[in-house]
Amino acid sequence: MTLLNTSDKLTKYQKELNGKLSGNIKTEILVSMGTCGIAAGTTPVLEELKKEVVEQNMQDSVRIVQVGCMGLCHSEPTIEVIDRESGHCVVFGNVAADKAKAIVAKTIRAAGVDPVAKTWYYPEEGQNTGSALQARIVLRNCGRINPESIDEYISRSGYQAAAKALTSMKSAEVISTILDSGLRGRGGGGFPTGKKWQFAAAQKADAKYVICNADEGDPGAFMDRAVLEGDPHSVLEAMIIAGYAVGSHDGVIYIRAEYPLAVKRLHHAIGQAKEMGLLGKNIFGSGFDFDIELKYGAGAFVCGEETALIHSVEGKRGEPGFKPPFPAISGLWKKPTVVNNVETYANVCAIIRNGAAWFKKIGTENSPGTKVFSLTGKINKVGLIEVPMGTTLRDIIFSLGEGIKDNKKFKAVQTGGPSGGCITEANLDSPIDYNSLIALGSMMGSGGMIVLDEDDCMVNIAKFFLEFTLDESCGRCTPCRIGNKRLHEMLNEITIGNGTHEILGKLRKLSETIKDTALCGLGQTSPNPVLSTIKNFESEYLAHIDHKKCPAKVCVKLLSYKINDNCVGCTLCARNCPVTCISGERKQKHLIDQAKCIKCGVCYEACKFHAIDKN
Amino acid sequence: MLKLRINGMPVTVEDNSTILQAARKLDIKIPTLCHMELDCFNLEHRIGSCRVCVVEVSGRRNLAPACCTPVEDNMEVRTHTLRAINARRTMLDLLLSNHPKDCLTCEKNLDCELQALAQEMGLHRIMYKGEQAKRKIDLANESIVRDMNKCIMCRRCETACNTIQTVGILSGVKRGFNSIVSTASEKPLAETKCTFCGQCVAACPVGALTEMNRTYDVWRALNDETKHVIVQTAPAVRVALGEEFGLEPGSISTGKMVTGLRMLGFDKVFDTDFAADLTIMEETTEFIQRLKENKNLPILTSCCPGWVKFFEHQFPDLLHIPSTAKSPQQMFGAMAKTYYAKKIGVEASEITVVSVMPCLAKKNEAARPEFARDGVRDVDIVISTRELANMLKEAGIQFNELRNSAFDNPMGESTGAGVIFGSTGGVLEAVLRTAADWVSGTEVKDIDFEDVRGLAGIKEATVNVAGTEIRVAIASGLGNARTLLEKIRRGESKYHAIEIMACPGGCLNGGGQPYIHGDTTILEKRRLALYDEDRSKTIRKSHENPYIQKIYREFLGEPGSHLAHELLHTHYTARKNE
């Protein structure tokens, strides 16, 4: 491998690559090989494509690239076909292996698979010309390059930002660029990244650390994983820049063990960067040394909290510590430590390359840039999206997500994971950024966005998040350890029909106290789902309490299944019932034994005649 | 220096002070529960987990825990706003919701910090009901009862065991509502390297960790006509027992204690201090021998059973250097069941020896298999200072009103050297007093070895004993002991003799003493009381104790004799370091 130990060598190498990579290639086929793509069955598609290219003798003109997540989860397996000459590209969704042949035969439109519209643009490469709502800074390389090839990363100006920072900027300039850009931490709290760096840089210490928090754990959030799997070098490069800025020579990436593919790709990327001299001693001849080490989480959500993460890196139980002192003053091994999450780092290189002013133009005044969201739940187009801050939820849900599944009625969107809250129809038009979400009683969190429809019970949703917090609470402080347990129990009482107004009052009061007293961010925000659902859906709580009814028909204890006169006596329900509590002669109306019924709903699903009422 | 206002009142504090410390300067005691300060050992357990000490700080979104929030210049703190009070009460409500409400029958009834806070804060009903932790109670050892159903996760015991003592058998385990402090694989203490020092018990604010109470066994023995029941009391008991009856810390209640014990019905009331003098005879003999041969030095004292079990587990390679002399408790037991039994013409099996100890490890020590002959235990029942106080209260004995009386003979006479065994540095000073006389062959007058006194964790001194420079070190607290032992292991130790006591400060801070609830000024008072008692004695050197001289004359022969070895010395066993 070439040693890129000066900035000039890097530029020269990039030029060579750009020539070489294009070569005689006429068509590029990008195959989405992220975890979800693979889960949906991309691997056989890839194999088939490779075979076909050989069979049709097109090795010289067609290049197959395994790329990371394109974000089009709703249509996995996805592949993108790019015609080099015209620049025309089409994304195909739901590609089955047997369609590969047709695609390779370049009969793009005749392939018999659905083309999927791409609705994003790249701010670095040009202006948004049309209606695209998505702007890709963080995901600029995801789904476009082979994440296992450092060459492809370099060919897209990879490591140019680090070269620029290390060879032509003072560390203070790097920090002021990040400060000026207004970049805020994408992990949840939204603390200005430049300030964090500034604090750490101001400390005098024999060692400092730069940590990448890749312990993404919010249920329903997978944007960091997409970056790590699809563009690992962008994180490494940003960490080098952060190290240079604060005066640290040691980087640590703390990554969930549940992300094996991301681990593998990071490992690979670090190896490549070391070989090319992009990590190690005297990077770009600047005299600056930097190395990165991988540390694995082991299944503890709370380790996403920075002090808990540091304890975990130190090999301890991942219990958060109190702040102050903040990690920037005393962190890993009691040394000044910068902790940023993956998405934050993924912004850094673009900011260094294009300048703070460029970045500030995107997004809102208090929250510049973009935000990646994983859009899931009861929505037509589940996927990973990156939008400028300030985009409205309506645009996200109804334009990008193409509305609610099965034409159901939108009820709420939950943001911020277990720390966040629910936002209702009334607020769908407010532009979202850090501040506006907090004003709406939710928070940005890491970017999970779960859409709920009329079939979701909000009490049950609150209970679900509480259950998650209970599972993941470290157990150190009283409010989180016992308080959340009690909240959960009270919610449970409501869902099984034992709710009272006194319980509702206690639920509110205890939630407020937990927010006010818990030790760490997880604990302090854990009652948010409760408070926000009570605030926005009080009537639903009251229906459970006063009428012992679950309006969304979710809370099993409050449900009953009854067979109505539509019944033709087909016996299908009786045959499917797991506890055989449905009786009735053939061609006679059937009857459910309420005492035996476990309310599993199998009969309801099975019945073809709408003969079963769920109430 | 930083300036702040608390409840509108200005106060100036040192840099790095906490709000809690600042409030104290204004005589405001912000309630705490998980917090533990041991000033005299420079130790602070600052974990901020119970959230009982929350206060309002202007400009902050959330309430701040006073115990671990550093003061910032010009801070505005309010300690009892409605918001803070409500939050505090809620924290207690929550703790109580996961705590058995059986205070009436709890070992810690009226000595429980949670109970006291609930009372102070006026909690008059149980606010939250719900699932409570159900955990098996560990009763499978002689010393400590662990009832983790009562645990409030303050984790002071963890700090006591791991940080202070470095025994390291405790850790937070599991997480969330199920999290608890426990041993590896949640095993019973008996299957771990627990030393039974009882510092976890001393640290526990509630009834989760208590001593294995044996008072009922004592009552049974006292009411058994066929038994001759005798009692021995350790030196540190007499300077702490009064606290249980509201006497000033540091009160010396030796005479009242003896009267009280007699009133309880003991046939004879003896003194462990006598046995301490005996220990000095044997240990000093061994020391001088080793010094002469320049072999197996430094000699380590061996009277502390917590310390003995500690080195058996963690330093099995150094078993040859501790003195082989038994502890005073066990020497007493051995003499009671042989010398004394013969003297009064009673079979050993008919004598019940009860010990009153400041210590919980003594309970485990007395049960060690090697401390019995022909199936008869040397020491039958061990109770703590606290347990004795309970018995006196149960018997309706008005302790404060009692007249003084003296120990019985032949095992009640002791010297000042025996008394100071109860404090860190005391054993070594007692050795030095005797060694000085024996080595010089004269009666050395200046016997106050001030350098070895005081509560400091590690003390070093070079002492001139009849022209010989003796280098000594004293450690109290097993963490400090570890520091010295590791030096020995590395061959860096230049000492001739080292005294070690497992509890920080020595026996006066034992796991069986009245709870000090973090007030370490009490320890210094107990210590000074011991040295007062020492000074008040006419005889202050062990070898000058006439009854000691008599026991050698009548029974043992010489110190280090064959019989002395058989009855007064022991051996150590390497144990698993897990």
Next chain:
Amino acid sequence: MTDQCTKCCDNVSILNMYPDKKKELEKYIDSLPLGSDSDRNRGFLIQSLHKAQGIFGYLPEEIQLFVAQKLKLHLSEVFGVISFYSYFTTVPVGKFKINVCTGTACFVKGADSIVGEFRRFLNIEMGETTKDMKFSLGGLRCVGACSLAPVVMVNDKVYGNVTPKKVPEILEECK
């Protein structure tokens, strides 16, 4: 696990039974830059445990002790760490590890009822293993396959759009 099984596992030394595995673990830990400072050594604890679990499948006390002694840590803190992180297990798990995704997307699409069906069919609770050591049932945090919700993973295989009806089919496939 039944009581009986605990006993037999206690009596048999896994390290002696699998000398090659022991050697592999020992080689790994010995390759770490360990020193006399147990605080710094602790920094290698979690990765050593990952390695050990990767080799042996679970972390019985014997292996905890082996790691503790190598890293010069107390056994209690090693256990404290193992019991904190859900990734580690101290009991052997079944041949087929069934993990139902409990992420939000799967939840709103009915992961609860899937869990219920597995519990009913296997007659075990979450976190348990069937007596024949064939199936373990557990939850899994979001795997990011939200488009396929609800998702069930059996070992490394992902099943998407699972309904309660599909549960017996999935179990059948494992045979």
